[in-house]
Amino acid sequence: MRLPSTTAILLNGAVALVAVASIVTMGRSILGSDQNASCRERYTNAVQWSLQRENGELLTPSDLQARLGSTDWGLMERVSVVKASNPQGAALEIDLHAPGDQGQRATSTAQASGAGFEWTPQLINGPRAGCATYGLFLDPKFSFASGGRLPGIFGGRSSEDREAPNAFSTRLAWNAVGNLEIYGHLPGLSSSRGITNELGEASLPRGRWISVDQEVVLNTPGRSNGVLRVWLDGKLSLESRNVAFRADSESAVRGILAEVAYARQPASTDGNGRVSIAPFEFRW
Numbered sequence: 001m002r003l004p005s006t007t008a009i010l011l012n013g014a015v016a017l018v019a020v021a022s023i024v025t026m027g028r029s030i031l032g033s034d035q036n037a038s039c040r041e042r043y044t045n046a047v048q049w050s051l052q053r054e055n056g057e058l059l060t061p062s063d064l065q066a067r068l069g070s071t072d073w074g075l076m077e078r079v080s081v082v083k084a085s086n087p088q089g090a091a092l093e094i095d096l097h098a099p100g101d102q103g104q105r106a107t108s109t110a111q112a113s114g115a116g117f118e119w120t121p122q123l124i125n126g127p128r129a130g131c132a133t134y135g136l137f138l139d140p141k142f143s144f145a146s147g148g149r150l151p152g153i154f155g156g157r158s159s160e161d162r163e164a165p166n167a168f169s170t171r172l173a174w175n176a177v178g179n180l181e182i183y184g185h186l187p188g189l190s191s192s193r194g195i196t197n198e199l200g201e202a203s204l205p206r207g208r209w210i211s212v213d214q215e216v217v218l219n220t221p222g223r224s225n226g227v228l229r230v231w232l233d234g235k236l237s238l239e240s241r242n243v244a245f246r247a248d249s250e251s252a253v254r255g256i257l258a259e260v261a262y263a264r265q266p267a268s269t270d271g272n273g274r275v276s277i278a279p280f281e282f283r284w
Contacts, residue, residue, distance in 0.1 A: 038231040039131035039215035043283035047121040051081050051090040051279050058083065058090055064117075074115030074261075086135045086209055086278045094260045096148070096273035114261020118154070118162065119280060126158065126252035127284040129217040135278025140207035143271035147175045147263040149183050151277065153216045154257040157250045162257060168245045169257050170195070170216060170228055178204045182228060182238060187247045195228060195240050202230075202237035209278070216253055218245050256280050 051059050058081045065075050078098040084091035094115050124130070132153050149171045156167030166187050173183035173194070180202045182195040204210075210233050219226030226243035229236060245251070260275050 036236050038213045038234050038236075039229070040133045040213050040281070040283060043129075043131045045123075046281055046283045047123050049119055049121075049280040049282075051088070051092065068117045072115070072117035075117065078115045082276070084137070084276060084278065086137075088135075088279045091135070091137070091276040091278050094275045094277070096260070096262050096275065113265050114148070114259065116151075116257070116259030116261065118255060118257055119282070120255035121282050124253070124255070124282065124284050128252065129215070129284065130155075130253035131213060131215045131283035132256045133211065133213045133281045133283065135209050135276075136204075136212050137209045137276040137278075138204060138206040139272045139274040141272040142206050142275070143273060144174055144176055144178045145262050145264070145273075147173060149173045149259050149261050149263065150212070150275075151256055151258040151260065151280070152182075152214055153253060154255065155216070155218070155245065155251060155253040158252070158254065166247060166251055168251070170214065170245075171257055171259055172212070172214070172230065173263070174204050178206075180204055180230070180232070180238065182230070182240070184228075184243070186244060187251075188244075195243060197238045197240065199237060199239050202232060204232075216245065218251070218253065219243060221246060221248050253284070256282060 053059065060081060061076050061079050064079075064081070065072055068075070078095050080093045082091055082093045083089060096114050130153055132151065134151060136150065150173065152169060152171035154162050154167065154169035156162065156164055160167060162169055167185070168187060169185045171183045173181045175181060182197065183192055184195040185192040211231075213231040215227070215229045217227040224242045224244040226245040228238070228240045228243050230238035258277070258280065260277065262273070
């Protein structure tokens with residue numbers, strides 16, 4: 001998939017040093033020696049997914065779709081690129097209640113109520129660990145309804161899509177009262193399910209921007225020693241240290257599954273359904 005106006009941010013210029021730093025970072029993550037520090041502070045390489053042209057003009061949904069190949073859904077019907085008060089000055093605004101394309105039949109409830117796409121940065125090369133960061137704003141009157149899903153990391157074999165038996169994804173999810181969960185699809189499971197949070201409950205605030213950082217450290221094939229962590233505004237809020245993300249050494253972290261959707265088709269009585277997402281950044 002082609003990058004939509006990406007800006008590569010290489011914080012460590014020398015290739016050799018980058019390789020060494022990446023190995024050191026991955027080792028730290030696995031050992032957990034600095035697990036309370038957000039992954040955005042520990043991973044040395046980063047690519048940002050920009051929503052603006054070089055002259056500062058906002059991209060349109062058509063611009064985005066043209067760069068996403070066939071991995072998107074609901075983009076033209078429910079997504080706008082708007083100016084925002086976040087540091088990047090722009091955001092994706094998703095209206096979960098907006099009607100879909102009447103000319104196409106949605107293949108899932110999520111596609112009937114939300115929007116999404118896959119972002120696979122071309123600069124990464126099969127890392128065993130990755131960090132996805134973005135800003136999140138829920139409208140002050142946002143309805144949690146019966147729950148829903150937010151962007152997260154996905155991976156698997158490079159030659160297969162995210163629905164393949166060996167693929168994995170770790171989208172964030174909220175429940176009916178706004179508590180945050182992990183909606184995981186893992187090898188060997190016939191359907192997605194929640195991944196246990198070892199830190200207790202974490203809730204999503206409405207009416208203000210928050211930062212979301214998610215880290216995945218892949219397991220050793222044959223062992224359930226993978227690590228999943230999520231920070232909200234820099235605070236470690238979700239953690240699981242016994243996840244089997246992969247069954248073989250060919251599977252790697254591939255990018256961000258950028259889905260925003262209700263878990264079930266929203267009722268006509270549900271309140272506001274607007275969610276804003278600041279530009280994504282992927283680190284490794």
